[in-house]
Amino acid sequence: xxxxxxxxxxxxLGIQQAQADSAAGGHAAGADYAEPHLAxxxxxxxxxxxxxxYFSYDGRELIFQSTRDGRRCxxxxxxxxxxxxxxxxxxxxxxxxxxxxxPDNRTIIYASTHLGGRDCPPKPDYSxxxxxxxxxxxxxxxxxxxxGAVTRLTHAPGYDAEAVYSPRGDKILFTSVRSGDLxxxxxxxxxxxxxxxxxxxxxxxxxxxxxDGEWIVWRASRPTGEALADYRALLADGLLRPGQxxxxxxxxxxxxxxxxxxxxxxxxxxxWHPDGRHIIFASNLHxxxxxxxxxxxxxxxxxxxxxxxxYPGFDSFPMFSHDGRRLVFASNRHGKVRGETNIxxxxxxx
Numbered sequence: 001x002x003x004x005x006x007x008x009x010x011x012x013l014g015i016q017q018a019q020a021d022s023a024a025g026g027h028a029a030g031a032d033y034a035e036p037h038l039a040x041x042x043x044x045x046x047x048x049x050x051x052x053x054y055f056s057y058d059g060r061e062l063i064f065q066s067t068r069d070g071r072r073c074x075x076x077x078x079x080x081x082x083x084x085x086x087x088x089x090x091x092x093x094x095x096x097x098x099x100x101x102x103p104d105n106r107t108i109i110y111a112s113t114h115l116g117g118r119d120c121p122p123k124p125d126y127s128x129x130x131x132x133x134x135x136x137x138x139x140x141x142x143x144x145x146x147x148g149a150v151t152r153l154t155h156a157p158g159y160d161a162e163a164v165y166s167p168r169g170d171k172i173l174f175t176s177v178r179s180g181d182l183x184x185x186x187x188x189x190x191x192x193x194x195x196x197x198x199x200x201x202x203x204x205x206x207x208x209x210x211x212d213g214e215w216i217v218w219r220a221s222r223p224t225g226e227a228l229a230d231y232r233a234l235l236a237d238g239l240l241r242p243g244q245x246x247x248x249x250x251x252x253x254x255x256x257x258x259x260x261x262x263x264x265x266x267x268x269x270x271x272w273h274p275d276g277r278h279i280i281f282a283s284n285l286h287x288x289x290x291x292x293x294x295x296x297x298x299x300x301x302x303x304x305x306x307x308x309x310x311y312p313g314f315d316s317f318p319m320f321s322h323d324g325r326r327l328v329f330a331s332n333r334h335g336k337v338r339g340e341t342n343i344x345x346x347x348x349x350x
Contacts, residue, residue, distance in 0.1 A: 033310040037297075038327065038346035043334060044083035049341040051330045052317050055081075057103040057167070059321040062328060063089070064343060065097055065110075073120035076110045076147070081326075081345065089147030093118040095135070098162045102189075103169040105145055109153070111161035113137040124239055131239040134159045134182070140174055142189070153191035159238075162205045165189070167213045167322075173197075175205035182235070184218060197255060201228055203240055204248075210272045211322060214252055217279055219245045219268040242266060243289070247281055249300065260298055261305075264288070269317050274324040277301065280308065282316035295329060314341065324348060 035041075044053075045066065053064035060081055065074040069088070076090035076099045090096045094114030101108050113121050116137025124133040138161045140154045154160035156178040163174035171186050179196070182203045186195040198204040200222060207218035221244060223231045234241055247261045247270045261267050263285055270281040277300055282293050286307075295308040295315050309315040313332040320327055328345045335342070 035309055037308050037349050039349050041344055041346040042083075043342055043344050044079065045342045047336065047340060047342070049339065050343050051341055052098065053328050053330065053343045054100055054164075054319050055321050055326075055328060056101045056105055057322060058105070059323060059326065061101070061105075062343070063099045063101050063108060065099060071120075076108075078108075078146075083343075087146070089143065089145075091147075091150070094137070095120050097138075098164075100164045101145075102165050103167060107142050107144060107189075108147070109140060109142050109163050109165065109172065111138045111140050111163065115139060115152075128234065128239070129241060130243075131234060131241050134177065134235065134238045134240050136238055140172075140191075153187070155191075162207065164208055166209045167211055171213075173207045173209060173216060175207070177235070182240070184216070197250065197252075198257070200257075202231065203242075203245070206268060206270070208271050210276050211274045212276060215249055215272070215276070216252065217247065217249045217270040217272055219270060219281075220248050220257075221245055242268075247279065247298070249279070260300065260303065266293075271319045273297075273320050274322055280318045280320065280327070282318065320348065 048067050050064060050066040053062045055062060061078055063078050066077050067074055073095040074097060075088050075092055076096045077086055078089050079086040091114055094112050096110050096112045099108060099110035113135050121135050124131050136158050138159050139152055140160050140163045141150050142153055143150045158177040160176045163172050165172055172189060174185055175182055176185050181201055182205060184197040184204045184207050187193055202221040202223050204218055204220045207216050209216055244264055245266050245268050246259055247267050249258050249260060265283050265285045265288055267281055267283040270279050272279055278297050280295055280297050283296055284290055284293050292312055293314050293316050295318050297306045297308055311333045315329060315331045318327055318329040326345055327348050330341050331344050332341055
């Protein structure tokens, strides 16, 4: 997900991003668009491409992926909630993605390709259209809070990434191709106790837990016919075409997938509001096939959808703080050059 707004957007897949400048503190971003749910929007990073910023459980810090320090692909960084105290917490080798902080703040997890080589992995071949790379060298690693004492958690051949802790820290949810398809799995924090959650052909990924830990939400494709054949052929070559993704939820007790959206758009990056009734996600719902992605809020019971952001470009990767008071997201707004993506934080207003 590279070099253009559309390329950065959609996932947790080891994005190679342009160089970003470090910022010592937040910068007021201004209210340029009619976004009544977002107050006191502040910009936390400045320049290049920064994405997938996720709160610590206490809401005081963020972990995110970024290119800076002369790198050509993503590394993992932590910073204070106001954008200060930025420091790298991954090794700097290979590409990294999908980081998350444990609820007790003692460990972090992220995916990395560094065992496959210190250099950035090659970019995908776009001769077959717009595709995402599913790097076989991605594995999931755990480290201490500042990136030391790195331990490998996944050992299966092929892609393992998109990992998050449960709110109690007793499980990790992640995506793996170990079955031959991209499916969701649970495992214990030490990598044991593997438990497969999905089994329908198509991509399942980008999952997150509800605050009570009883539900998960994720994005999925369900191709059939020629589309399924295309999906499988691309996956065999380590590629994924992300044109249509829908949002699903599942209660971990009965494990029956429930489809929330059915609009044929590229819906992704879902996250639960702490009330357990609403999910925020990114979509090009009003720009089918296009690059204008906004944030939307869906009511789990009624399926009513409300548009949250209105910037005419890319808004994505939202996460609520666990007290529901703040929203962090990535956006192209205020970019100095085309495709520049930065991290923003706002106070949430109902």
